[in-house]
Amino acid sequence: MSVQKIDSPDTIIPRKPGVAPGEGPEKGLITLPGESERELEGLGGGSYVTTKLDQVVNWARGNSLWPLPFGTACCAIEFMSMVSSHYDISRFGAEVVRFSPRQADLMIVAGTIVDKIAPVLKKIYDQMPEPKYVIAMGACATSGGFYRAYHVVQGIDEIIPVDMWVPGCPPTPDGLMYAILKLKEKIERGEIRRG
Amino acid sequence: MSTLTKLSAIPYTGPAPTNRQPYVPVDAPIADARGAEIAAKIANPAMTQETGNDMPTFLVERARIADVLRALHDHADLRFTLPLDLFGADYPNRRDGGRFDVVYQLYSLQNNERVRLKVRVAEDESVPTSVHVFQGYDWYEREVWDMYGIKFDGHPNLRRILTHEMFEGHALRKDYDPAQRWLLTEAGVSVIKPKVAPQFDQPEEDSDYERVTLNLGPSHPATHGTLRIVVTLDGEKIIGAESEIGYLHRCFEKMSETHTYQQVIPYTDRLNYCSAVINNVGYCMAVEKMLGIKAPERADHVRLMLSEFYRISDHIVCIGTNLVDMGALTNFWYLFQPREEIIALAESCSGARLLPSYLRIGGLAIDVPSDFLSNSQKIVNMLPRFIDEVEALVMKNRIFRDRVDGVGVLSQADAINYGFTGPCLRATGVPFDVRKTNPYLGYETYDWDVPVAEGGDTYARFLVRFEEMRQSLRILQQAIDRGLPPGPVMVDNPYVALPPKEKVYNEMESLIYHFKLIMHGIQPPVGETYFPVEGGNGEVGFYLVSDGTKHPYRVRARPPCFPIFEAFGKMITGQTIPDAIATLGSLNIIAGELDH
Numbered sequence: 001m002s003v004q005k006i007d008s009p010d011t012i013i014p015r016k017p018g019v020a021p022g023e024g025p026e027k028g029l030i031t032l033p034g035e036s037e038r039e040l041e042g043l044g045g046g047s048y049v050t051t052k053l054d055q056v057v058n059w060a061r062g063n064s065l066w067p068l069p070f071g072t073a074c075c076a077i078e079f080m081s082m083v084s085s086h087y088d089i090s091r092f093g094a095e096v097v098r099f100s101p102r103q104a105d106l107m108i109v110a111g112t113i114v115d116k117i118a119p120v121l122k123k124i125y126d127q128m129p130e131p132k133y134v135i136a137m138g139a140c141a142t143s144g145g146f147y148r149a150y151h152v153v154q155g156i157d158e159i160i161p162v163d164m165w166v167p168g169c170p171p172t173p174d175g176l177m178y179a180i181l182k183l184k185e186k187i188e189r190g191e192i193r194r195g
Numbered sequence: 196m197s198t199l200t201k202l203s204a205i206p207y208t209g210p211a212p213t214n215r216q217p218y219v220p221v222d223a224p225i226a227d228a229r230g231a232e233i234a235a236k237i238a239n240p241a242m243t244q245e246t247g248n249d250m251p252t253f254l255v256e257r258a259r260i261a262d263v264l265r266a267l268h269d270h271a272d273l274r275f276t277l278p279l280d281l282f283g284a285d286y287p288n289r290r291d292g293g294r295f296d297v298v299y300q301l302y303s304l305q306n307n308e309r310v311r312l313k314v315r316v317a318e319d320e321s322v323p324t325s326v327h328v329f330q331g332y333d334w335y336e337r338e339v340w341d342m343y344g345i346k347f348d349g350h351p352n353l354r355r356i357l358t359h360e361m362f363e364g365h366a367l368r369k370d371y372d373p374a375q376r377w378l379l380t381e382a383g384v385s386v387i388k389p390k391v392a393p394q395f396d397q398p399e400e401d402s403d404y405e406r407v408t409l410n411l412g413p414s415h416p417a418t419h420g421t422l423r424i425v426v427t428l429d430g431e432k433i434i435g436a437e438s439e440i441g442y443l444h445r446c447f448e449k450m451s452e453t454h455t456y457q458q459v460i461p462y463t464d465r466l467n468y469c470s471a472v473i474n475n476v477g478y479c480m481a482v483e484k485m486l487g488i489k490a491p492e493r494a495d496h497v498r499l500m501l502s503e504f505y506r507i508s509d510h511i512v513c514i515g516t517n518l519v520d521m522g523a524l525t526n527f528w529y530l531f532q533p534r535e536e537i538i539a540l541a542e543s544c545s546g547a548r549l550l551p552s553y554l555r556i557g558g559l560a561i562d563v564p565s566d567f568l569s570n571s572q573k574i575v576n577m578l579p580r581f582i583d584e585v586e587a588l589v590m591k592n593r594i595f596r597d598r599v600d601g602v603g604v605l606s607q608a609d610a611i612n613y614g615f616t617g618p619c620l621r622a623t624g625v626p627f628d629v630r631k632t633n634p635y636l637g638y639e640t641y642d643w644d645v646p647v648a649e650g651g652d653t654y655a656r657f658l659v660r661f662e663e664m665r666q667s668l669r670i671l672q673q674a675i676d677r678g679l680p681p682g683p684v685m686v687d688n689p690y691v692a693l694p695p696k697e698k699v700y701n702e703m704e705s706l707i708y709h710f711k712l713i714m715h716g717i718q719p720p721v722g723e724t725y726f727p728v729e730g731g732n733g734e735v736g737f738y739l740v741s742d743g744t745k746h747p748y749r750v751r752a753r754p755p756c757f758p759i760f761e762a763f764g765k766m767i768t769g770q771t772i773p774d775a776i777a778t779l780g781s782l783n784i785i786a787g788e789l790d791h
Binding site: 070072073074077078080081084085086099111112114115116117118119120122123124140146147148149150151152169170172 | 362442786
C-alpha cells in the first residue's frame with residue numbers, strides 16, 4: 001500500500017472503530033503528539049502506529065509531571081487549592097507532589113524568594129535530575145512583585161532558568177493549571193532541551 | 196481649604212485634615228490617669244510618664260529598663276506578665292535624647308490593660324537585655340539589632356535574625372536605601388549547632404547512640420515553606436533544637452514606609468495570607484483610629500463577617516495541613532471543599548480569591564453583591580457537617596491520639612512568658628481573646644464563647660481550633676440574622692474617601708478632592724497609635740507613627756507567630772522528630788507574618 005504523509009492535521013479524519021484503514025491518511029485510535037508527522041502503513045488491517053522515540057518519551061514526560069512545590073508564601077496556599085479537591089490537578093497527571101528534588105521533574109516556585117533562601121533554591125534545583133522544568137508562580141517569583149526591597153530577589157531567573165511564568169498575586173489555581181498544561185504542550189512539542 | 200468646603204457640592208461639614216497637628220486619642224485622659232496610678236505603684240525614678248497617648252506610656256532610662264520590666268511583671272496589683280511586643284523606631288532628626296526609640300508593649304492578663312515603655316538610645320549606645328524577665332524577648336531583641344543596629348548588653352545570642360549573614364547595614368534605619376540588596380552565596384551560609392538542653396547535657400559516651408545534627412528545612416514538607424529547624428539527636432530523642440527564620444523576610448515595614456496609607460493595604464494582606472481580611476481590618480482600623488473616623492455600619496458588618504469566614508479558613512488550612520503531615524490526607528480533601536466556598540465568597544465581593552485587599556481606610560472598596568447574605572448562609576449551613584466529620588475521623592482515632600496526646604507541651608507560665616496569644620495560648624488554659632478584651636467591630640454585641648483547653652499539648656490546640664470554628668459560625672449566624680445595615684460602605688469624608696466617579700467628571704470640587712487625595716494621600720495627624728485585633732493565630736496589632744505626611748513614618752505589625760515559633764525549640768526538646776512535625780503543624784506558623 002502506498003504511504004502518504006500527512007501535511008496538515010486538519011485533514012485527519014477520525015477513524016471509526018472496527019473499520020480497516022482506507023486509502024487516505026487516517027487517525028488511529030491512539031492519539032500521539034506529533035501525529036501529523038507520522039506515516040501510516042496499512043499492514044494487515046491492524047491498528048498500530050509508528051512514531052519517533054523522542055515523541056513517545058516527550059508524551060510520557062508531559063503527561064506525568066511530578067511537581068516539587070518550592071512553596072514559600074501565599075502562592076503555596078493557592079498551590080494547595082490546585083492540588084486539592086475542587087480543582088484537582090490529578091486530572092492532568094501532575095498530582096504526585098514530591099518534596100524531594102531527587103524524585104521530581106517540575107519545580108513550582110510558589111512565593112517570594114528572598115536573598116536568604118536563594119542559595120537553597122539553587123541547590124535544590126541542582127539536585128533535580130534532568131530533564132527538569134521550572135514554573136515561576138506569581139508576581140514575586142517572576143519579578144519580585146511589589147516587593148522592590150532590600151531582601152527580595154527580583155525574579156528567580158536571576159538564579160535558575162524558568163520555563164513558564166504565571167502572572168497574578170497570587171495566581172488563581174486555574175492560572176497555575178493552565179501553566180502546567182502549557183508546559184505539557186511545550187514538552188510534547190519537544191521544545192525544551194537542556195542539560 | 197475652608198473656602199473649598201463652602202463651595203463644595205459634597206455635604207461635608209467636618210474639619211479639614213489635621214495635617215501636622217498632634218494626634219490626641221479620645222481615650223487619652225483615661226490612659227493618662229491610669230498611667231499616673233501605675234507610676235505611683237512602681238515608684239521608680241527611672242520612669243517618666245508621657246501623656247496624650249492611647250495607652251499608659253512611659254519614658255524609661257536606658258540603663259534601668261530591665262528593672263522596670265521586672266517591677267511591672269512582679270507587682271501584685273499590676274502583673275504585666277504578657278510581653279506583647281518589642282520593636283525599634285528611628286528618628287534621625289531628633290535633637291535630644293538619642294536617635295532611636297526601643298518600644299516595649301506589655302499586657303496584663305489580670306487587669307486587662309496595656310502599657311508602653313520607651314527607651315531612647317543614641318547610635319553608639321546599647322540597652323541592657325531583658326531576656327531574663329521575658330524569655331520571648333530573645334528574638335525580638337535580635338530583630339531590633341538586625342533592623343536598627345541597637346546592641347543589647349548581655350543577650351545570649353545576638354546575631355542577625357531576619358536578614359542573612361552577608362547582609363551589611365541595618366535595613367530599617369531611615370538612611371538605608373530600600374532597594375539596596377546584598378547577595379548571599381553558598382559560602383556565606385552559617386552552620387548552626389544547636390545547644391544541648393541542660394537536662395540532657397551528659398557526656399556523649401554515656402549514651403548508646405552517636406549524636407547527630409539534623410536539618411529540618413528550609414525546604415521540608417512539614418515546614419510549609421520557609422522555616423528551618425536544626426536539631427541534635429541522641430538516637431531518636433531531640434536533645435537540642437534551634438530555629439532559624441527570615442527565609443521569607445520581604446521587608447513589610449520598609450515597604451510600608453515608602454508607600455501611601457492606602458497602598459499599604461495589599462502588603463498587610465500578605466502578612467498572614469491564610470486570614471488576609473483580618474490583617475486588613477487591623478491596619479485600616481488603626482489608621483481610622485488616628486484619623487478619628489469610623490467606617491459606616493454596613494462596612495463594619497461586612498468586615499466582621501469576612502473576618503470570621505477567614506478565621507475559619509485559617510483554621511481549616513492549619514488543621515488540614517497538620518493532618519497531612521501526620522499522614523491523614525482525607526481530611527485535607529474534605530476541608531478544602533468548604534474553604535473553596537469561603538474563598539469564592541470573597542471573590543464575589545472583591546474579585547480576588549485568596550488575598551482580596553477588599554478593605555479601604557474608611558470602609559470597603561465596593562459594596563457587597565446582592566447575594567452576599569444568601570451565599571453566606573449557604574456556607575454557614577454546609578460547614579458544620581464538614582467540621583463534625585473531620586472531628587469524628589480524627590479526634591477519637593487511636594492512632595491520631597497516640598501522636599498528639601502530651602506532645603509538644605508548653606506550660607501556661609511559659610506560654611505567657613513567651614508572649615503567646617491566640618489559640619496556642621488558649622490551649623494552655625488562658626481565656627485571652629482580643630475580641631473579648633478589646634472588642635472592635637461590635638463583637639461585644641454577639642453571643643459567643645472563648646474556647647479554652649487545658650494541657651497545652653497538640654491535642655489541646657486541635658480542640659481549641661475545632662471549637663473556635665463553631666464559635667465563629669455562631670457569630671456568623673447571628674450576623675446573617677441581623678442582616679446588612681443599609682447605607683454606604685465608605686465614610687462621607689472627602690479627605691479620606693474618593694468622590695464617586697460621576698461627580699469627579701461633573702463637579703469642580705469633587706475633581707479637586709479627587710486630585711488632592713490621589714496626589715497627597717491621606718494625612719493623619721502627627722502621633723502614634725496601636726490597634727489590636729484577634730487574628731487567626733493571635734493578637735495582630737498595628738503600631739503606627741505618623742509624621743503628618745502621606746507616607747506612614749513607621750508601621751509595625753505585631754506578628755503572633757513570632758513568639759510561638761520562638762518557643763518551638765523548647766516544646767520539642769526531649770521528644771522525637773515525628774512529634775516535632777505534629778507539633779509544628781498545630782502551631783500554624785505562617786512565614787509571611789513570622790518574617791514580616
